[in-house]
Amino acid sequence: MGEQERMVEAILFASAEPVSVKELSARMPHGSDPSEALVHLRKRYEGRGVRLCRIGDAWAMRTAPDLGFLMQRETIETRKLSRAAVETLAIIAYHQPVTRAEIEEIRGVSVSRGTVDQLLEMEWIRFGRRKMTPGRPVTFVVTAEFLDHFGLENARDLPGLKELRAAGLLENRAPPGALALTSDEDEPEESTEGQSELFED
Numbered sequence: 001m002g003e004q005e006r007m008v009e010a011i012l013f014a015s016a017e018p019v020s021v022k023e024l025s026a027r028m029p030h031g032s033d034p035s036e037a038l039v040h041l042r043k044r045y046e047g048r049g050v051r052l053c054r055i056g057d058a059w060a061m062r063t064a065p066d067l068g069f070l071m072q073r074e075t076i077e078t079r080k081l082s083r084a085a086v087e088t089l090a091i092i093a094y095h096q097p098v099t100r101a102e103i104e105e106i107r108g109v110s111v112s113r114g115t116v117d118q119l120l121e122m123e124w125i126r127f128g129r130r131k132m133t134p135g136r137p138v139t140f141v142v143t144a145e146f147l148d149h150f151g152l153e154n155a156r157d158l159p160g161l162k163e164l165r166a167a168g169l170l171e172n173r174a175p176p177g178a179l180a181l182t183s184d185e186d187e188p189e190e191s192t193e194g195q196s197e198l199f200e201d
Contacts, residue, residue, distance in 0.1 A: 001044070004028070004037040018058030018144060054153045056144040065151060084115045089124060093146070093158055097128035097139035116140070124149070 001009075007028050012019055024034035038059055042052045045061075053062045063071055081089070088111055091103050104110050119125045124146040128139035142155060152158065 002037065002040070004032050004034065005041050005044075007032070008034050008037040009041060012052070012059060012061045015060070018055040018060040018148060020058040024059075053151070055148050056154060058144060060148065062151070081118070082115065084109075084112070085118055088115050089119055089142075089146075092119075092125050092140045093142050093155055096141040096155065097131075098141075099131055099137040099139050101137065103140075 008024055011024060011027055021034050021038070024038075025032065028034060038052065045051045049064055049067055050061050051064050053060055087107055088103055091106050092098055095102065095106065100111055100116070116125075122145075123143055125140050126143050128141040130136040130138055146152075147154065
């Protein structure tokens with residue numbers, strides 16, 4: 001193993017958060033090439049108990065997906081996402097960058113400020129660029145923290161309709177436009193078992 005690989009490995013091993021190539025370069029001696037070291041390290045960790053994962057524009061050491069069960073422990077989930085928050089998060093993930101009005105159009109109900117605030121507070125969504133439309137509305141996009149939590153490199157890795165149906169996560173429902181426009185605040189703040197498991201740490 002080369003010295004540059006050892007340095008990159010040490011930095012990533014010690015960091016709980018993903019580290020960008022720019023940050024790696026800043027920490028390493030002048031003239032180092034962390035990009036090349038990352039390519040070699042990724043191959044070196046294939047099939048091991050931990051692996052080198054790309055998360056957006058950054059890199060992190062993570063447990064191999066098939067060994068995740070070893071890290072699980074029984075805990076009481078104190079903060080569950082409401083159905084409104086789960087739906088809003090899914091719409092942002094699949095349609096980003098998306099405005100509040102577009103989220104409401106897809107869901108068929110108005111989005112309460114509390115729902116968006118909760119997702120912002122969890123750092124699973126953030127503000128994107130303003131749309132070049134009248135009023136210049138803000139948009140929402142998912143964050144690197146969201147991708148990291150669900151083991152995704154980027155939003156393109158989200159499961160498609162076929163995978164979601166196969167997993168039993170989609171049901172045949174009336175199209176959102178067929179629903180009467182109501183408010184999130186009228187919805188119960190409860191999650192189904194499947195939803196709470198999906199969003200547990």
